[in-house]
Structures are given as structure tokens and as C-alpha cells.
Amino acid sequence: MKQENSKKYFEEACQYIPGGVNSPVRAFQSVHREAPIFAKKAKGAYLWDEDDNRYLDYICSWGPMILGHNPDFVLQGVQEAILSGSSFGLPTKKEVELAKLIVQSVPCIEKVRLTTSGTEATMSAVRLSRAYTKRNKIIKFEGCYHGHSDALLVKSGSGLLTQGFQDSNGIPQSVLQDTITIPFGNKEKTLEYLQTKEIACIIVEPIPANMGVIESQKDFLQFLREETQNYGSLLIFDEVISGFRVALGGAQEYFKITPDLCTLGKIIGGGYPVGAFGGKEEIMNLIAPLGQVYHAGTLSGNPISVRAGYETLSYLMQHKSSIYLDITKKTEFLVKEIEKLIQKYEIPAVVQSMPSLFTIFFSEKEKVTNLEDALSSNVDFFTIYFNTLLENGILAPPSQFEAHFISHAHSEDDLKKTLKVIELAFQKIHEVM
Ligand SMILES: *Cc1c(COP(=O)(O)O)cnc(C)c1O
Secondary structure (H helix, E strand, C coil), X not given: CCCXXXXXXXXXHHHHCHHHCCCHHHHCCCCCCCCXXXXXXXXXXXXXXXXXXXXXXXXXXXXXXXXCECCHHHHHHHHHHHHCCCCCCCCXXXXXXXXHHHHHHCCCCCEEEEECCHHHHHHXXXXXXXXXXXXXXXXXXXXXXXXXXXXXXXXXXXXXXXXXXXXXCCCCHHHHCCEEEECCCCHHHHHHHHCCCCEEEEEECCCCCCCXXXXXXXXXXXHHHHHHXXXXXXXXXXXXXXXXXXXCCHXXXXXXXXXXXXXXXXXXXXXXXXXXXXXXXXXXXXXXCCCCECCCCCCCCXXXXXXXXXXXXXXXXXXXXXXXXXXXXXXXXXXHHHHHHHHHCCCCCEEEEECCEEEEECCCCCCCCXXXXXXXXXXXXXXXXXXXXXXXXXXXXXXXXXXXXCCCCCCHHHHHHHHHHHHHHHHHHHHHC
């Protein structure tokens, strides 16, 4: 497969942009590629690179494209919105409509603020929890990613894991000392810290997907819900990935556990830059101009992004009974068939999934339940897997520690084609085992 243009652009990119990319996982470093592929366009389940190779896409922009790339109705809405101007620094009618859709859909959200990214949403939600509880310390779980703000960038999975380190440099000790990290699923440690009554909030990905997909235990989330209440801490679900994905109302609807606050992003922008945080009215009313917790943004609630989000969420709401069933079925089919292939070729691997998300961990473990388990994976096997797929026109996430995303646009034929290529990859892995 010819990738000359991508190589050429990457070489040039490296002269002007650190590492040639604006987000580290895009560099394809951990899968030993000379250069990443440079995207030219995408439509539905497919993406084309600058050498005009076509790929069946399982990155899906890392989550936003639940309906596939560039659906016509989103494109139309955005084209219409652009004609009226790009940004006003004033409120607009559509952002109220988007906020209303979010409040109607997500159980914990009585009021919501829009941001430009998921990072801003989690940063602000944590600030709000500190103001509300008048406490400083927060708990996060190892391998959960909540964006790249200082307080949350500790043992934070995602791109850091891919690059082979766990914590970022450049974060003051004074900030780190207020962030407590605990292995996902560890009740004893969590309880121990909650009992100090110094914890402002626990922030958690209710379905961890940034160390690969961890099939979440309802039981653990229920425990977090009850014990945060018992000790006066807030519970924040970071639903930037799971929101509007595993159900319209996200993981909180799926598991029927309602946090105090939650954060959204990815899907709610329909591929454009949006994030959001929301929750109980009593808490949200502490935000300025009502209260003294500051949150703002020149492009917060940007009309173009809001229109894309509005069209996406409206579509999801109108078709919710068919879409969520469809992506669940597709995921189950793919996972079941991959499991058969794993057995057939005796690959040391386990597939873990939630509706529309999955990871093949090349690990001897029966289940991967936390960061330590995830790190037991054989990344050399993953590299063979990734490169075999890429060379055969299938774009998997370029990291063992990320999720494959299945969209509504992925057809049955697409999935069958994928399985053929995965079989090829497993044959290669079997040969080197
Ligand atoms: C992607 C992600 C974020 C950060 O969102 P950005 O828009 O990339 O800043 C936060 N939390 C989770 C769970 C995410 O997956």
C-alpha cells in the first residue's frame, strides 16, 4: 500500500509541529510506523488518506462519529449555520435548544454549561465540586482519562500509556498532592479516603475506555454512588465517551445510577468542538453569573458546533430505539466472531466490549479489569494486529490502550470484511508465538 504522500507530509509536519501531530496518539509511534496516515476525507464508515487509500474506520475520530462520518443532515445544518456567521460572543437560540435536548436525555443533568472540549468540561466540573463541598482533594482512578488539565493528568491512560509513560511532567507537586489515584474497582482504598471527609469529588469514567475498554461493574459504580453520598463528596461521571453512546442518557441511564455531575463531549458535538458539564441545579447555580465559580469561553456554545451537536442529538433521539439496538447487535456480532478466532488460533487475547466500543487485549488474563491488567498486554502482538489491518484497508486505533469504535454506518459486510482481515492478523501472530 502506497503511503508516500502521508510520509512526505509527516516529514514536513515534524519541522513545524512537535512530533508532527497535534495529539500524540496520532503519531502511530507505538505501532512502529514510519509515519501516520494523513486523512484527506471521510464519509460514513470510510476514510481516505492523502494517497487515496480507502480504509474502513474504527477510530471514528475517537468517538464523535457514532453515526459515521459527515452525515448529510449534519453537513446541511452546519452549512446553513455558517451562512449566518461563525461566532458572536452573544447567546443564540440554538444553544438553548441543544441544552434542552441534553437536559431531557441525561438523567443527572438539570442544568448544563457548554464548553469547547472535554478537557474544559472535566476541569470545570472538578472546580465546581470543590466550591460546592468546600474541600480540595479529589479521587480519580488509574488509567481513566479526563482530559489534560493539571489536576486530572495523573495516571491518566490514553495517549500517555500509548507513549509509554503514565504521568506528565510540568505539573506542580502542589497540584498533585490533592489528586488521589486508586486502582479502578478498589473499594477498600476508596472508602479509606472518603472516610477522611476531605474529598470534594470522585471523578470516574463509568465505562473506562482510555486504557482499552474495561467492562464496568455496576456494583462498583453503585458503591461509589452510595459512599460518596455517605461522606459528603460529589460523584462525577465523565461521560465524554459513554454519553449518548451506550444509551441516549449514557452510562448513567445504562446502569441506572445517577451521579451528581457529569461531563460530555465527543458525540454531543457531532464531530465539531464541543464539551459540556451539568448536573443538579443546586450545584450548577454556583456558576457565575449566579455564583462565584468561574467558567467562560470565547467559543463556548459556538453556533457552528452547536448546530452540528443539535442535528446529531436530534437524530439520535428520533431514532434511539433502532440505533442503540443496531450498534449493540453489531458489536456483539463482531466480538463473538473475534472470540472464535482467538480460540481457533490460540491467541493469548481477550475481547472486551460495551455497546459500540471494544478492545482486543493481547493479554493472558481472562479479564482485564484495571490498569495493571491492561499493562500485561503484549504490545508486539498488537503491533502485528494493527499493521495487518492497516495494510488491508482497515483502520484500527493505533494503540493497545484505546477502543475501537463501531458506528451506525458500519454495515454487516464491513464487519465480515473486518473479520477476514483479523483472521489474517491472528494467523501472523500465531506464526510468531
Ligand atoms: C476524550 C476524553 C476527554 C477529553 O476530551 P477532549 O475533547 O479531548 O478534551 C475527557 N474524558 C474522557 C473520558 C475522554 O474520553
